[in-house]
Amino acid sequence: MKRLLIIAGCFAAAVFIVLFQPSLTASMGMKPVEEEEAGLFHQKVERINGVDSTVFPVYHSGQLIGYLSDEGVLNRHLKQVYKERYEETFPGSKAYLGEDMYMTAERSYYTYTNADAEILQYLDDNNLYMLEATAVSFADDTDVYARIYVADADLYESAMNTYVSYFIDSGALLQITRNESIPALTSFGSRETGIMIAQKITTSREYARPDEIMKTEDEVLEYLKYGENTEREYYTVRQYDTIAGVGAKNHGLSATQILNINRDKLSSTDQILNEGEQLCVTYFTSPIDIVVTRESLKQLPVYYSTSYVEDADILVGEQQIRQEGQNGSRNVLYTERWVNGVLMNGTEKSSVTTSEPVSEVIALGTMAKPDVGTGKYIFPVDNPAISCGHYCYWNHNGTDLIDQYDSYGNVYASDTGVVEENSYNWVNGNYIIINHNNGYLTYYGHMRIPSPLQVGDIVTKGQLIGYIGMTGLASGPHVHFGVMNDKGDIFDACDGFLDCASIGGG
Numbered sequence: 001m002k003r004l005l006i007i008a009g010c011f012a013a014a015v016f017i018v019l020f021q022p023s024l025t026a027s028m029g030m031k032p033v034e035e036e037e038a039g040l041f042h043q044k045v046e047r048i049n050g051v052d053s054t055v056f057p058v059y060h061s062g063q064l065i066g067y068l069s070d071e072g073v074l075n076r077h078l079k080q081v082y083k084e085r086y087e088e089t090f091p092g093s094k095a096y097l098g099e100d101m102y103m104t105a106e107r108s109y110y111t112y113t114n115a116d117a118e119i120l121q122y123l124d125d126n127n128l129y130m131l132e133a134t135a136v137s138f139a140d141d142t143d144v145y146a147r148i149y150v151a152d153a154d155l156y157e158s159a160m161n162t163y164v165s166y167f168i169d170s171g172a173l174l175q176i177t178r179n180e181s182i183p184a185l186t187s188f189g190s191r192e193t194g195i196m197i198a199q200k201i202t203t204s205r206e207y208a209r210p211d212e213i214m215k216t217e218d219e220v221l222e223y224l225k226y227g228e229n230t231e232r233e234y235y236t237v238r239q240y241d242t243i244a245g246v247g248a249k250n251h252g253l254s255a256t257q258i259l260n261i262n263r264d265k266l267s268s269t270d271q272i273l274n275e276g277e278q279l280c281v282t283y284f285t286s287p288i289d290i291v292v293t294r295e296s297l298k299q300l301p302v303y304y305s306t307s308y309v310e311d312a313d314i315l316v317g318e319q320q321i322r323q324e325g326q327n328g329s330r331n332v333l334y335t336e337r338w339v340n341g342v343l344m345n346g347t348e349k350s351s352v353t354t355s356e357p358v359s360e361v362i363a364l365g366t367m368a369k370p371d372v373g374t375g376k377y378i379f380p381v382d383n384p385a386i387s388c389g390h391y392c393y394w395n396h397n398g399t400d401l402i403d404q405y406d407s408y409g410n411v412y413a414s415d416t417g418v419v420e421e422n423s424y425n426w427v428n429g430n431y432i433i434i435n436h437n438n439g440y441l442t443y444y445g446h447m448r449i450p451s452p453l454q455v456g457d458i459v460t461k462g463q464l465i466g467y468i469g470m471t472g473l474a475s476g477p478h479v480h481f482g483v484m485n486d487k488g489d490i491f492d493a494c495d496g497f498l499d500c501a502s503i504g505g506g
Helices: 002-027 071-086 116-125 153-165 170-177 217-226 243-249 255-261
Strands: 043-060 063-068 095-097 101-103 106-112 129-139 144-150 189-197 200-208 234-236 278-280 290-302 306-310 319-323 328-339 342-355 360-364 384-388 399-403 410-412 417-425 429-435 440-447 464-467 479-485
Touching: 043 071, 063 071, 063 116, 071 095, 071 116, 071 129, 095 101, 129 153, 144 153, 144 217, 153 170, 153 217, 170 189, 243 255, 243 384, 290 342, 417 440, 429 464, 440 464
Parallel strands: 306 360
Antiparallel strands: 043 063, 043 101, 043 106, 095 129, 129 144, 129 200, 189 290, 234 278, 290 328, 319 360, 328 342, 384 399, 399 479, 410 464, 417 429, 429 440, 440 479
């Protein structure tokens, strides 16, 4: 009997809920369940289920967009979007929901009206998709500082190999990567002995927006050359311009640097330029440092010294050469460190004197310090190299000399003489002119600070007269060196005055 009473009570309660709950809900001011709306597309609850089931809400930046009827709806749509929009441009990838988009799986007693078409159209209209791509991350010792996305890893590798080829010979690179022994230098020149990338580079498969994925090798190569820098400076070639001259006039770039940043137009540093041609003169601002170590074997002169003896039989102010001076030579092996094609520093590794210099002996008819040049000139800087030769560009009357291992090193008197001018002008900055009292004068421009010498001071060959600089119109530190006669005619310093062949210039 008790059991029958319990069953009858449950039945009565069920009847009460079915018959009276809607009116009770309304009387309490509650909104009926079937009138509730959800998401951007106002999906209504069609029914309340007796047991919970999985629903698939889609969110954008934390806001509910709507409920998909099944997770397979999204998966099929993503496959279709990839096939129709992206497969041709990004083969081998997959489409995913875009940034700040996600779908979850939740348990619910509600069944909502179907809004699959509206939700998928919302994704299409707002292009809310990401693709699987190769992420290339660049890191220093502390953290990742740059990242790019490429369509595939092979694209990045190909661009990187092209970029590296700007700075090292392909044969040397192959030997180094294979850990093969590199033959020692047996003649003058250089050889690459090592290469490294200073930063840590890693690759991984990640998701990215289609518009931030690089699709071509040229895009990746451009990033490796300049990073995020989009500023470019161009130079318009003038008549008689050479590649070396263009570089000298623009930020002190070498001919090789001009070649590297204009590989689409130039194939050799000796190439003839066409008047009106546009050349990029903005050097690389790469997010990475390609560090190449080299050994360079050079033959350098060992300059002879001059000694003077008094001779009472010679008139005052006159002189006679008793013994001709002759420069010696030495073979010097340098180790050099180049970063992205720029020589950063070098040290002397070894040196062998191959011929001793022969001292010059001059007999003087006066006990005063000589003020007449020998007529034989030395380079005015240590470790000399020519950055811009005589007439390397229009109206360049002189030879630009650099110290390869000390950009702001010493400047020396090229021969004995008397200081005729020590001044400044807007073109050559701080300059000094030495009169050698033998019909010739030498000019030294762009010095870092004014020379401490006074007009009328006597200087001897090799005497320190100042320091390399870039005052006046100079795009990099160098000495503008000129040789002229007392009539004002200017000569090419490499034509009978300096031994340019010994440094590979002239």
